[in-house]
Amino acid sequence: MHKLVCAALFLLLSLSWSKPVITSPSGGPRYKSIFSFGNSFADTGNNPVVFGWYSVFDPVTRPPYGTTFFSRPTDRNGDGRLIIDFIAENLGLPYAPPTLAHNGSFRRGANFAVGAATALDAGFFHERDIPGGSSKFPLNTSLGVQLEWFESMKPTLCRTARECKNFLRRSLFLVGEFGVNDYHFSFQRKTVQEVRSFVPHVVATISMAIERLIKHGARMLVVPGVIPSGCSPPILTKFAGTPPAAYDSKPGCLTAHNEVGLHHNALLQAALGKLRAKHRNVKIIYADFFGPIMDMVESPHKFGFEEDVLMVCCGGPGRYGMNSTVPCGDAAATRCRDPSARLYWDGVHLTEVANRHVADVWLGVINSFTGVSTKQGAK
Numbered sequence: 001m002h003k004l005v006c007a008a009l010f011l012l013l014s015l016s017w018s019k020p021v022i023t024s025p026s027g028g029p030r031y032k033s034i035f036s037f038g039n040s041f042a043d044t045g046n047n048p049v050v051f052g053w054y055s056v057f058d059p060v061t062r063p064p065y066g067t068t069f070f071s072r073p074t075d076r077n078g079d080g081r082l083i084i085d086f087i088a089e090n091l092g093l094p095y096a097p098p099t100l101a102h103n104g105s106f107r108r109g110a111n112f113a114v115g116a117a118t119a120l121d122a123g124f125f126h127e128r129d130i131p132g133g134s135s136k137f138p139l140n141t142s143l144g145v146q147l148e149w150f151e152s153m154k155p156t157l158c159r160t161a162r163e164c165k166n167f168l169r170r171s172l173f174l175v176g177e178f179g180v181n182d183y184h185f186s187f188q189r190k191t192v193q194e195v196r197s198f199v200p201h202v203v204a205t206i207s208m209a210i211e212r213l214i215k216h217g218a219r220m221l222v223v224p225g226v227i228p229s230g231c232s233p234p235i236l237t238k239f240a241g242t243p244p245a246a247y248d249s250k251p252g253c254l255t256a257h258n259e260v261g262l263h264h265n266a267l268l269q270a271a272l273g274k275l276r277a278k279h280r281n282v283k284i285i286y287a288d289f290f291g292p293i294m295d296m297v298e299s300p301h302k303f304g305f306e307e308d309v310l311m312v313c314c315g316g317p318g319r320y321g322m323n324s325t326v327p328c329g330d331a332a333a334t335r336c337r338d339p340s341a342r343l344y345w346d347g348v349h350l351t352e353v354a355n356r357h358v359a360d361v362w363l364g365v366i367n368s369f370t371g372v373s374t375k376q377g378a379k
Helices: 002-017 052-057 083-090 122-127 143-157 161-168 180-187 192-196 199-216 233-238 255-278 290-298 352-370
Strands: 020-023 033-037 109-111 171-175 220-224 283-287 373-376
Touching: 033 083, 033 143, 083 171, 083 352, 143 161, 143 199, 171 199, 180 192, 180 233, 180 255, 192 255, 199 220, 199 255, 220 352, 255 283, 255 290, 283 352, 290 352
Parallel strands: 033 109, 033 171, 171 220, 220 283
Antiparallel strands: 020 373
């Protein structure tokens, strides 16, 4: 009897903690694979391969990265799972493997995202004397380059036009979160108004990428917006000498930098609307990245965060727990006691608990947009 009771309790707990898996009307998994493009918000291990020798100095390859969930560094920028990981779990799919660091099959998904990737090609930044990211290194990892990687992989995924059509229509494509690095790198040398003028170029590049994926056979695309950069600790640290009037009264974000993000998201949503009208047989979903982060920033206690919500969990000495000479992973860096009580992990990157909240918001939109049912799954 004791064993039966324990078994029943275990089953009850498993069901209560499991996540809904998006399914088709027939009851099977709605998607057979997931393909992800993006930057460090989505990179699951490409960065160290892309930048080779430089990765030796990359802190994400060292503890305490990955300690919350994986118990070891996995080359993810965080203490545990990323948004893409939670989405894969919810869809009943394996974590999308990094294309440059995985020797197995990509039939169930692939992750092309690379830390520091931009939407615009490196040449755009070279021409404007903007350092950082792709323009700092000889390798270009822009959205266009990642699309070329997908196109090179496609023949290994499907052979005939019919096979590709059937395969890719059951695949979920995540295109983003492009724009964040384009703007953050540009803020280093350009005024906010100058950076704002780059927004149409970034949005046009994302739109062209979506068109290319649709031409290849993609029928379900999720396109995230950008974050509130004015609430990002690296930006707040960079512009620490800004006059008080430039900040909102609560919680202390830079208003003008956030406005660039709002402008980007507005133009992106308008562009996606035009693409939907043009491709009526394709589902194109806008995933709000700005709103969920602002919710956590403005109401930290609601999410179990500490009052000083802009303070990072892992880093060096400084107002926001950040110091350019002492990054998270450095021997001199300090780490907060409980990452689940923080929004930010090491700067712009979120903690696992924050990533989970964003993923839940996006999955809610995906589910309502596709009109599919949900059932409890093993994840």
